[in-house]
Amino acid sequence: MTGIPIADRPTLLRHGRIDLALWTLRSGEGRPLLLLHGLGEHTVPIEPEWTATWPGPVYGLDFTGHGASTLPRGGGYTAEMLMADADAALAHLGEASLVGRGLGAYIALMLAGSRPAQVYGAVLCDGPGLSGGGVQPGGTFVTVPRFGHGTTPDPFAMVELNRDIRPPDYAAQFVRLGFERSPVPDPLLVAAIVRPEWLATVVAQPGVRTMHRDRALAELARTVSG
């Protein structure tokens, strides 16, 4: 059943000095689905309607500085460290299929390439933080966010991860790594309409398919059920 909050408290996973909030949106048997939110977003602790057809349990992770996860001091965010956040959830779940929005889509791509044997496919969707900071650095400057009220989302995350450089060949290498050892035939499904340069390059790689999120999820569901 969807639309009913089933978890008012997340499981806390330790990553370095950060406690990460992993929300159980639907418990059950079978292959887990892990949702990765966009930049500045957090997991809404209610199962979304569009995951209702997923045959296994559904989880959502709050990244460092987001939602119910620890708000760190003094910034220092990188996309790679957020991938390690998602890897902490993967270690807890054992294996998972991923759906990522915006920044979470980039993280899902990286994790699918870095842990190919444990990631049963990833769906990359539109959302905040999809673009990052382009393919190479612009002018050098130092930014100190002055907004925020000591709560998540961390203003440092909003500044630093919107400037995170994403070279297309760097993104493409995760596609190659993912395809080499993936347990599913179509490990990368792109649902995002917006295609920043890194994502356009991902889409151009052999084997990467594009389709609507719901169809992508249905395909993954068939694969993991079969």
Place this chain on the structure above:
Amino acid sequence: MESSEYVADDESPETVSHPGAQRPARRYDVEAVGIAISVVEWGPEDAPPLLFAHGGFDFAETLNVFAPLLVTAGWRVVSWDHRGHGCSEWADLYSFEADLRDAAFVMDHVSPTPIPLVGHSKGGAVAMLLASAFPHRFTHLVNLDGMPSGGNMPDVAEHERTRMVSQEVAAWLDYRRSVADRLRKPGTIDELATRRGRMNTRMSHEWLRYLVTVGGRHDPDGWRWRIDPTLRMGGFGPWRPEWVMQRMPGLSMPFLAVLGSETEVMGWGTRPEDVLAHLPDDGRLEVIEGAGHFMHIEQPQAMADLIGEFVGAPR
């Protein structure tokens, strides 16, 4: 000779002296939006400042021989421990951008008017970006083997590179899974000196023993380096050497690049031609014969003379 003003940690009953080494006259914190950055100064409080950025896995007190030589020339040498290093706070997160921001806070604290800036290794890269971001805040820039180059990257086939990246990223993620509550391995002064000697291959054991006592912490079970155990050499990411080198040709202030003639493990393997290709029109490159990556430790007097001559007399 120990400074009379500086009170060393009383938790260090074992001390090792080193000829010419002088601990900083002052140590204080600068708050960099949530992280306490520990700043040290050698020389009189009212002398003109010269700012020095140390390298990765180093700390400011590696300058205990070099800095006093510039003090003799009339400077107040100011340096700081990067976040997670030395006496600065251990942070939750680390990035080059965060190091650059911390450096900007130190710069802003030290002087409102332009000053000379020197950076070594990763600190040289930080210094180059800091000088690029704040051209009006620096009179001179000296970069000691902090000019990253792809010159020493192995030339391997695509499939081999993919395999290397795959192993590297998995190893890094495995490390991240293991870092919670991790502590550095304790040891005797000799053991820590020997361990560091593997990375600082041209340093004398006696110097490394001395460094343990100024850069280490003496716990009940032994000495540990004051470096956040969650930090790890290497790692991976999209970073490219040219992202730093592209800042060099446009530098506004007089620029001196320094390389050692001897390559070693802690350096980037940057060759003179890599630097010459990016040198600003009026920039200068010096190659120090017989010196390695840590040229200011190996040849402190020669390096103090070179830098002193380049930046001119303090005013």
